Amino acid sequence: MADKITSPDQLKALAEKAKAGIDLRSGRKETQVTVHMGTCGIAAGAREIVAAFMTELAANGVSSASLHQSGCAGLCEQEPMATVTMADGSTYRYGLLDKDKVQTIVVNHLVGGTPVEAYLIKT
Amino acid sequence: MHDLSLYLLDILENSVRAGATVIATTIVADRAADRLSMAVEDDGPGLPVEPEQALDPFFTTKQHKKTGLGLSLFRQAAEAAGGGLTVDRSDELGGARVRAWMRLTDIDRPPLGDVAASLATMIVTNPEIEFRVVVDDDGSRTSLCGPDVPLRLSELVSFQKALA
Numbered sequence: 001m002a003d004k005i006t007s008p009d010q011l012k013a014l015a016e017k018a019k020a021g022i023d024l025r026s027g028r029k030e031t032q033v034t035v036h037m038g039t040c041g042i043a044a045g046a047r048e049i050v051a052a053f054m055t056e057l058a059a060n061g062v063s064s065a066s067l068h069q070s071g072c073a074g075l076c077e078q079e080p081m082a083t084v085t086m087a088d089g090s091t092y093r094y095g096l097l098d099k100d101k102v103q104t105i106v107v108n109h110l111v112g113g114t115p116v117e118a119y120l121i122k123t
Numbered sequence: 124m125h126d127l128s129l130y131l132l133d134i135l136e137n138s139v140r141a142g143a144t145v146i147a148t149t150i151v152a153d154r155a156a157d158r159l160s161m162a163v164e165d166d167g168p169g170l171p172v173e174p175e176q177a178l179d180p181f182f183t184t185k186q187h188k189k190t191g192l193g194l195s196l197f198r199q200a201a202e203a204a205g206g207g208l209t210v211d212r213s214d215e216l217g218g219a220r221v222r223a224w225m226r227l228t229d230i231d232r233p234p235l236g237d238v239a240a241s242l243a244t245m246i247v248t249n250p251e252i253e254f255r256v257v258v259d260d261d262g263s264r265t266s267l268c269g270p271d272v273p274l275r276l277s278e279l280v281s282f283q284k285a286l287a
Contacts, residue, residue, distance in 0.1 A: 037132070037244075038136070038193075039192050042129050042132050042133050042136070047132060047240060047241060050247065050248060051243075068248050068249075071140050
């Protein structure tokens with residue numbers, strides 16, 4: 001048995017979360033966010049980064065982006081990392097992510113259109 | 124890895140990368156036998172190499188890497204808790220099958236962790252794949268399959284708490 005829902009607010013929150021998850025699952029969109037989930041990424045916290053992107057994309061009403069995962073990108077020391085691919089095909093690879101950085105990336109880059117230079121991986 | 128749900132996530136990623144379209148996860152706690160077992164099987168192409176080679180930490184199918192640590196780390200964790208890990212072909216789905224087991228009460232058994240979060244992560248990022256889940260705690264079984272799996276993952280919470 002799951003935990004009991006004891007208030008309308010809890011039920012509403014659960015419904016909103018499910019709705020956001022279904023929306024993110026509705027195929028590739030013009031902007032794609034790919035979280036790298038090889039063994040290195042998972043050990044470094046990639047699962048929490050996926051959850052953070054889900055939360056922030058929903059919270060900021062970003063309906064033009066879809067969320068994906070892939071394996072190790074070969075830059076294990078930069079994990080957890082994510083690649084943002086824009087509609088024009090340009091790609092931005094962010095490394096050493098945490099929840100706060102994800103929020104900044106969603107707000108500044110995916111909503112505002114300005115990549116967050118400080119978090120980009122320099123290669 | 125902190126807990127078993129992260130090893131599970133790693134194995135699920137292997138199945139996704141192999142091109143599976145159906146991935147089934149089974150976790151069973153048998154308290155009388157003091158055994159916790161976990162299996163992930165898929166309908167992908169199966170192992171491209173002999174099972175023992177797949178468990179070699181210095182073997183990987185990826186072009187840009189020289190190590191494949193996921194399965195070997197999981198085997199090490201299982202063996203440390205009095206168990207083991209095997210890889211072979213799935214009878215039911217025809218692809219690869221990874222099975223791990225360990226003593227349920229072993230002091231070195233990693234905690235189960237957030238299995239629902241690992242499954243949710245893979246479901247959200249791989250909408251084209253069918254995920255099936257069975258968890259069983261001494262005969263108390265929860266089985267999830269079909270399109271409503273993401274909406275029913277909360278049903279795994281009590282199982283997770285019992286095996287934390």
